[in-house]
Amino acid sequence: MPELSERKKQILANVVEMYIKSGEPVGSKGLISSSGMNCSSATVRNEMNELDQMGYLVQPHTSAGRIPSEKGYRYYVDNLMPRRDVDEFTKRMIDAGIAPAAGDPEKLVNRARELLADITKCAAVSTAPVGEMNVIRKIELVPVGMHTAMMVLLTSNGILKSRLCRIDSDFNVTILEQFYNIVESFFIGKPSGEISPAEIQTIAASVESNYFVMLPLLAAVSDLSGSTNDSRLILGGGANLLSRKDYGDKAIPLLEFLNKKEPLSEVIRSSKDDLSIRIGSENLFKQLEDSSVVVSKYSVKGDNSGSISVIGPTRMDYESVISSMRYLSDLLGHLITSALEE
Amino acid sequence: MPELSERKKQILANVVEMYIKSGEPVGSKGLISSSGMNCSSATVRNEMNELDQMGYLVQPHTSAGRIPSEKGYRYYVDNLMPRRDVDEFTKRMIDAGIAPAAGDPEKLVNRARELLADITKCAAVSTAPVGEMNVIRKIELVPVGMHTAMMVLLTSNGILKSRLCRIDSDFNVTILEQFYNIVESFFIGKPSGEISPAEIQTIAASVESNYFVMLPLLAAVSDLSGSTNDSRLILGGGANLLSRKDYGDKAIPLLEFLNKKEPLSEVIRSSKDDLSIRIGSENLFKQLEDSSVVVSKYSVKGDNSGSISVIGPTRMDYESVISSMRYLSDLLGHLITSALEE
DNA sequence: AATTGGCACTCAGCTTGCTTGAGTGCTAAA
DNA sequence: TTTAGCACTCAAGCAAGCTGAGTGCCAATT
Numbered sequence: 213m214p215e216l217s218e219r220k221k222q223i224l225a226n227v228v229e230m231y232i233k234s235g236e237p238v239g240s241k242g243l244i245s246s247s248g249m250n251c252s253s254a255t256v257r258n259e260m261n262e263l264d265q266m267g268y269l270v271q272p273h274t275s276a277g278r279i280p281s282e283k284g285y286r287y288y289v290d291n292l293m294p295r296r297d298v299d300e301f302t303k304r305m306i307d308a309g310i311a312p313a314a315g316d317p318e319k320l321v322n323r324a325r326e327l328l329a330d331i332t333k334c335a336a337v338s339t340a341p342v343g344e345m346n347v348i349r350k351i352e353l354v355p356v357g358m359h360t361a362m363m364v365l366l367t368s369n370g371i372l373k374s375r376l377c378r379i380d381s382d383f384n385v386t387i388l389e390q391f392y393n394i395v396e397s398f399f400i401g402k403p404s405g406e407i408s409p410a411e412i413q414t415i416a417a418s419v420e421s422n423y424f425v426m427l428p429l430l431a432a433v434s435d436l437s438g439s440t441n442d443s444r445l446i447l448g449g450g451a452n453l454l455s456r457k458d459y460g461d462k463a464i465p466l467l468e469f470l471n472k473k474e475p476l477s478e479v480i481r482s483s484k485d486d487l488s489i490r491i492g493s494e495n496l497f498k499q500l501e502d503s504s505v506v507v508s509k510y511s512v513k514g515d516n517s518g519s520i521s522v523i524g525p526t527r528m529d530y531e532s533v534i535s536s537m538r539y540l541s542d543l544l545g546h547l548i549t550s551a552l553e554e
Numbered sequence: 555m556p557e558l559s560e561r562k563k564q565i566l567a568n569v570v571e572m573y574i575k576s577g578e579p580v581g582s583k584g585l586i587s588s589s590g591m592n593c594s595s596a597t598v599r600n601e602m603n604e605l606d607q608m609g610y611l612v613q614p615h616t617s618a619g620r621i622p623s624e625k626g627y628r629y630y631v632d633n634l635m636p637r638r639d640v641d642e643f644t645k646r647m648i649d650a651g652i653a654p655a656a657g658d659p660e661k662l663v664n665r666a667r668e669l670l671a672d673i674t675k676c677a678a679v680s681t682a683p684v685g686e687m688n689v690i691r692k693i694e695l696v697p698v699g700m701h702t703a704m705m706v707l708l709t710s711n712g713i714l715k716s717r718l719c720r721i722d723s724d725f726n727v728t729i730l731e732q733f734y735n736i737v738e739s740f741f742i743g744k745p746s747g748e749i750s751p752a753e754i755q756t757i758a759a760s761v762e763s764n765y766f767v768m769l770p771l772l773a774a775v776s777d778l779s780g781s782t783n784d785s786r787l788i789l790g791g792g793a794n795l796l797s798r799k800d801y802g803d804k805a806i807p808l809l810e811f812l813n814k815k816e817p818l819s820e821v822i823r824s825s826k827d828d829l830s831i832r833i834g835s836e837n838l839f840k841q842l843e844d845s846s847v848v849v850s851k852y853s854v855k856g857d858n859s860g861s862i863s864v865i866g867p868t869r870m871d872y873e874s875v876i877s878s879m880r881y882l883s884d885l886l887g888h889l890i891t892s893a894l895e896e
Numbered sequence: 897a898a899t900t901g902g903c904a905c906t907c908a909g910c911t912t913g914c915t916t917g918a919g920t921g922c923t924a925a926a
Numbered sequence: 927t928t929t930a931g932c933a934c935t936c937a938a939g940c941a942a943g944c945t946g947a948g949t950g951c952c953a954a955t956t
Contacts, residue, residue, distance in 0.1 A: 239919050252929050257920070275919050275935045315702065316718040354692045354708050357894050360657065362714060364706055366696050372704060372716050376658040376893070451809045454796065467793045551718070552699050581948050594900050599949070617906045617948050 216263075216287075222249065223259050224268055225292040228280045232529050235457065237277030282492040285504075285526060289489055293531050298539040302331055302532070306540055310547065317341060317370040317512075317548045322446070324520055324544045329449025332533050333456070334524030335470060337480055340444035341369045341510070341518040341548055346404045348437055351395045353429070355383045363429070365436045367404050369512055370552050371444070377432040379425050390419060391429055404437040445477050458525035462502060469499040470523065480521055483507040487538065492526045504528055508537040510545035513552070520544065558605075558629075564591065565601050566610055567634040570622045574871050577799065579619030624834040627846075627868060631831055635873050640881040644673055644874070648882055652889065659683060659712040659854075659890045664788070666862055666886045671791025674875050675798070676866030677812060679822055682786035683711045683852070683860040683890055688746050690779055693737045695771070697725045705771070707778045709746050711854055712894050713786070719774040721767050732761060733771055746779040787819050800867035804844060811841040812865065822863055825849040829880065834868045846870055850879040852887035855894070862886065 216224065226247040230238045240253040240260060249256070260278055263269045268284040271277075280288065298306070309327045313319035318340070325338035347368040355361045360378045367373075381387075398415055399407070412434050416427045447470055454463050470476055475497060482496070491504045500523075507521040520541055522533055558566065568589040572580045582595040582602060591598070602620055605611045610626040613619075622630065640648075651669045655661035660682070667680035689710040697703045702720045709715075723729075740757055741749070754776050758769045789812055796805050812818055817839060824838075833846045842865075849863040862883055864875055 237919090241919075253919095254921095254929055254931095255927085258928090261921080271920085273936060275917095275937075277919065315720060318718075349698070350694075350696045352692075352694055352706070356691070356708075356710075356712050360893065362708055362712065364694070364708075364714065366698075366704055366706075368698075370698050370704065370718065372706065374714050376661075376712065378657055450793070451806065451813060454806045454809070464793065464796045467796065471793060551702065579948090583948075595948095596900050596902095596950095597898085600899090603950075613949085615907060617946095618908075619948065 216268075219249075219251075220259055220263060221292055222247075223256060224263060224280070224284060225288060227260075227269060227278055228284060228288040228292070231279050232527055235527065237272055237279050239277035242277070282494070282526065285491050285530075286494075289491070289530055293534075296531065296535055298535045299532070302536055303539060305331065306536070306543065310540075310543065314547055315551050317551055318372075320544060320547050320551070321518065321520075324540055325446060325448045328520055328522060328537065328540060329452060331536050332522050332524065332528070333449075333452045334522045334528060334533070335450045335453055336448050337476065337519075337521040337523065338446050338448070339480060339518045339520075340371055341512045342367075342371065342404075342444070346515075346517070348399050348402050348404050351399060351433060353388060353391055355388075358382055363432050363436060365404075365433070367437075368552070369517065369548070373436050375432055375436050377428060379428055381425050387422060387425055390422060390426065394419070394426070394430070395433070399433060399437075407434045407437055409434065445473060445480065447471065447476065453524065456525055458527050459502060466499060466503065469497070475499075479505060479523075480507055480519060483509075483519070486516070487534070489530070489534070502526060504530075506530075506533055506537060508541040510541040510548075512545055512548045518544075558610075561591075561593075562601055562605060563634055564589075565598060566605060566622070566626060567630060569602075569611060569620055570626060570630040570634070573621050574869055577869065579614055579621050581619035584619070624836070624868065627833050627872075628836075631833070631872055635876075638873065638877055640877045641874070644878050645881060647673065648878070648885065652882075652885065656889055657893050659893055660714075662886060662889050662893070663860065663862075666882055667788060667790045670862055670864060670879065670882060671794055673878050674864050674866065674870070675791075675794045676864045676870060676875070677792045677795055678790050679818065679861075679863040679865065680788050680790070681822060681860045681862075682713055683854045684709075684713070684746075684786070688857075688859070690741050690744050690746050693741060693775060695719075695730065695733055697730075700724055705774050705778060707746075707775070709779075710894070711859065711890070715778050717774055717778050719770060721770055723767050729764060729767055732764060732768065736761070736768070736772070737775070741775060741779075749776045749779055751776065787815060787822065789813065789818065795866065798867055800869050801844060808841060808845065811839070817841075821847060821865075822849055822861060825851075825861070828858070829876070831872070831876070844868060846872075848872075848875055848879060850883040852883040852890075854887055854890045 226243055227238045230243065230246065240256040243256055244253050260269060264271065264278065267281055268287060269278040270281045272279060306327055310320065310323050313323040321338045321340055325336045329336035348365065349368050350366040352364045353361050360376055361383060362374060363377050364372065364374045394415060412430045416423055416430050419426050450467050450470060453459060453467060459466060479495065479497065486509050488507045489504065493501045495505055502525060503523055504526045505521060505523050507519050509516050509519045511517060520537065522537065568585055569580045572585065572588065582598040585598055586595050602611060606613065606620065609623055610629060611620040612623045614621060648669055652662065652665050655665040663680050663682055667678045671678035690707065691710050692708045694706040695703050702718055703725060704716060705719050706714065706716045736757060754772045758765055758772050761768050792809050792812060795801060795809060801808060821837065821839065828851050830849045831846065835843045837847055844867060845865055846868045847863060847865050849861050851858050851861045853859060862879065864879065
């Protein structure tokens with residue numbers, strides 16, 4: 213990454229910011245007047261030309277102004293973007309918006325996602341808190357029919373999962389007792405997600421008499437506890453993308469893409485850092501080539517566990533999106549933590 | 555509703571069907587050729603003119619063909635539309651699509667909604683089964699923190715609801731025991747939704763010592779059991795409306811409207827019959843003036859309890875939508891019933 | 897009395913050409 | 927190295943013209 217001269221940096225930053233604000237390509241003259249640089253438009257023109265050749269800017273047509281390329285956005289985000297705190301207004305909006313959900317982890321996550329979509333006017337995605345430090349609190353098996361029962365599993369981060377299971381023989385007290393004994397001695401207090409099929413086999417084998425009845429139940433426990441939380445991945449504010457003129461009719465296939473759970477999950481989960489920004493084709497899916505994805509993780513009890521994300525046009529207002537997300541994911545982590553500890 | 559001559563009926567039916575297929579206004583000549591009527595275009599023209607004046611057809615512009623008015627659609631749906639069974643292909647699609655969800659009521663409903671959206675290329679809404687005959691099966695209270703607990707309620711139709719509650723004193727065995735006693739003697743087996751605040755008061759008063767601890771817990775039970783199932787109302791396939799050229803940019807405000815739970819719930823719930831069709835401005839919300847809403851109820855254990863709906867442009871293919879919905883809601887009702895009884 | 901062929905008329909949507917103006921690159925002077 | 931000046935480009939907006947599907951009406955036909 214070659215160093216740019218101070219002036220080039222200044223120009224690039226201005227182009228990016230003006231383009232983000234207006235959506236119109238930025239010309240040399242307009243840039244001068246609204247950035248207060250003290251040099252002439254011709255000078256800016258020369259510099260822009262070089263930035264163009266270096267790949268930071270592009271021209272939509274020969275006689276139009278410049279817009280940032282992906283490389284331009286990337287350089288801006290990495291080196292030029294101011295790292296301010298959330299503005300007061302947004303902060304209040306978040307504080308006020310999330311307050312009514314305090315105390316309930318699930319509601320908090322949902323509320324956070326809705327707020328994020330509203331604030332950024334982009335699509336927002338949330339994943340529920342599922343840390344590795346997470347422990348199984350309770351397992352219940354409630355008969356629903358003769359051969360079916362609802363299994364309910366509660367983890368220490370306050371997340372409830374359920375699933376219907378079916379067995380071949382009738383339910384009776386003995387089976388239930390046996391099941392609860394096993395649960396008590398093998399599962400309660402165990403980190404969720406650490407139950408291997410092999411273990412299940414071993415445990416099931418220990419009940420000679422009811423092996424074939426118990427096996428599906430135990431498999432269900434394993435399944436439920438380890439279930440990739442795809443089902444806890446929720447997209448909101450998709451409609452916001454439609455009002456963004458950036459995507460013309462490309463908004464429709466994009467929305468269709470985002471509505472599929474699996475690829476979306478892949479997109480979100482492929483982020484490693486606490487805060488990751490992927491711009492345009494840095495996203496591996498070609499459906500996202502005109503979009504940027506910002507993922508911010510939040511921690512519950514000091515354990516990195518869930519995330520909130522924003523998906524919008526590459527032209528999104530990175531600075532405000534990121535500052536909002538930083539604040540919101542911090543707050544969310546704290547609120548969930550205290551909901552569980554209190 | 556004045557009777558129309560046989561020929562007028564035939565013409566109206568053809569206009570509606572052709573317009574539904576093509577989306578283009580139907581002219582006299584085109585109608586002749588693709589409907590095989592044995593009269594001249596001039597005759598059709600005269601008839602169309604009358605239908606126009608009677609209010610069944612309208613002309614978008616002076617020199618265009620005719621399209622059905624709302625009155626025209628209504629007459630078609632009530633009197634002219636063939637009532638065929640689902641076509642073989644759709645039927646297979648439904649059978650194959652719903653099979654993997656068999657056994658789990660919640661999954662069945664979700665799958666049905668997704669299928670419906672896919673088949674009709676419209677938005678689809680599902681509500682979970684919540685009949686009046688519905689009974690509380692089990693209530694669990696799982697402590698999550700010092701002052702918080704997760705309450706889980708399971709009803710006889712296999713639907714699970716949960717909610718976090720918080721109390722002022724610490725949880726202890728006595729409180730839990732007392733709570734479960736109350737649950738056992740007052741709530742289990744009771745029709746959900748029939749627990750009045752007054753009753754809660756009475757019951758809470760019966761535990762002199764722990765009145766203030768028990769009250770919020772009991773209130774939570776009442777709340778959970780009676781909770782309007784707004785939260786069980788889910789919209790899917792909203793993106794389908796965008797690809798429908800019928801709504802130009804009106805699709806965006808429409809989607810925004812549909813994404814609000816309350817009005818959508820109102821729209822669905824205002825249907826009384828087993829199958830209700832509301833066309834255009836027959837819907838009370840003006841956001842739906844260009845849309846039709848078809849609601850079909852399904853029964854679980856003979857008790858009319860949930861519904862699936864389709865929302866799409868007034869130009870939707872009523873015949874195929876309705877036949878699909880009839881088949882699907884029947885199937886859904888049966889599958890849920892057998893999942894619970896088996 | 898109902899049906900039909902013929903004809904003049906309408907008008908949305910497309911095509912075409914013109915104009916405008918923001919913006920560029922280049923050159924020559926400061 | 928910067929700047930003023932100038933010729934050039936091209937998207938977007940507008941007006942005029944053309945096209946063709948479709949109509950309404952009338953007079954002739956069955």
